[in-house]
Amino acid sequence: MTAAQFAHLPLLPPYLEPIHHQFTKGVNFASAGGAVLHQHNNGAMDLPTQVIHFKTVVKTLKQEIGDAEAEKVLSRAVYLFSNGGNDYFSFSTNNRNATPSQQAQFVGMVIGNLTSILKELYGLGVRKIAFQNVGPLGCTPTMKFVLDSPHASECVEPPLALATLHNKALAEALKNLETKLPGFKYSIFDYYHELLDRIKNPSKYGFENGETACCGGGKYRAFYCGGGGSGTHPFDVCKDPNEYVWFDGAHTTEKTNNQLAHLIWSGEPPVTGPYNLQQLFEHA
Numbered sequence: 001m002t003a004a005q006f007a008h009l010p011l012l013p014p015y016l017e018p019i020h021h022q023f024t025k026g027v028n029f030a031s032a033g034g035a036v037l038h039q040h041n042n043g044a045m046d047l048p049t050q051v052i053h054f055k056t057v058v059k060t061l062k063q064e065i066g067d068a069e070a071e072k073v074l075s076r077a078v079y080l081f082s083n084g085g086n087d088y089f090s091f092s093t094n095n096r097n098a099t100p101s102q103q104a105q106f107v108g109m110v111i112g113n114l115t116s117i118l119k120e121l122y123g124l125g126v127r128k129i130a131f132q133n134v135g136p137l138g139c140t141p142t143m144k145f146v147l148d149s150p151h152a153s154e155c156v157e158p159p160l161a162l163a164t165l166h167n168k169a170l171a172e173a174l175k176n177l178e179t180k181l182p183g184f185k186y187s188i189f190d191y192y193h194e195l196l197d198r199i200k201n202p203s204k205y206g207f208e209n210g211e212t213a214c215c216g217g218g219k220y221r222a223f224y225c226g227g228g229g230s231g232t233h234p235f236d237v238c239k240d241p242n243e244y245v246w247f248d249g250a251h252t253t254e255k256t257n258n259q260l261a262h263l264i265w266s267g268e269p270p271v272t273g274p275y276n277l278q279q280l281f282e283h284a
């Protein structure tokens with residue numbers, strides 16, 4: 001299940017799909033590797049670029065259905081965000097010996113940029129937003145490999161520290177926006193702790209392996225599921241992905257995603273709050 005399916009909406013078409021959609025039932029701006037801050041040379045559409053695309057949708061929608069109707073659609077819609085993971089992934093790999101104050105400074109930059117984007121979106125008529133916070137980045141098979149974890153069961157600390165700082169600052173920033181911006185409502189799903197618990201206690205959730213990926217090559221099957229960019233790297237695929245929390249080095253299996261989607265939709269605090277997705281949709 002996806003959020004769209006829970007909400008009885010069609011699966012969201014990608015913004016760049018070369019077919020004309022009216023987008024009144026939603027649109028997906030996500031981009032693989034997309035970060036909050038601009039990153040050179042990774043070819044992804046970062047969050048500011050996604051906002052430019054959103055502005056185009058707002059303009060088109062107003063032309064097609066009129067200002068009043070478009071404003072209704074925009075303020076009733078729920079906007080899903082999952083941001084920061086790629087920023088912290090790059091920071092951790094490029095700044096292996098960052099001090100706590102350098103970490104805090106970087107998190108401040110990500111949250112500062114994110115907050116100004118949210119204010120800008122509010123100005124465009126956005127009212128209901130739902131975040132998945134940053135996951136336990138130091139426990140992805142890819143991170144464990146890149147940062148030389150000595151053992152599959154050991155997560156690497158610096159990315160976990162960044163994620164924890166970010167998640168705390170995100171919760172504060174959203175709470176703050178709610179007090180300042182009339183009608184602004186939000187949800188945060190605690191992806192970090194929900195995923196970490198599945199990694200550490202897989203059997204509690206019907207998994208056998210929370211440490212290595214189902215698909216990939218090398219240590220922890222951390223990379224090259226599908227053969228990598230060139231398609232030529234050797235890799236293995238497990239027999240039953242349902243036994244695994246991780247499908248590849250950085251992405252969870254459908255079974256994991258399905259469990260998490262249920263919590264995003266109808267989880268209660270402290271897992272999902274102050275609203276869950278279902279409540280955001282039901283709020284007029």
Ligand SMILES: *[C@@H]1O[C@H](CO)[C@@H](O)[C@H](O)[C@H]1NC(C)=O
Nearest residue numbers: 037038108109111112113116
């Ligand atoms: C946004 O990020 C840039 C770096 O990409 C930084 O220089 C700037 O201070 C950040 N803005 C805020 C409001 O934190």
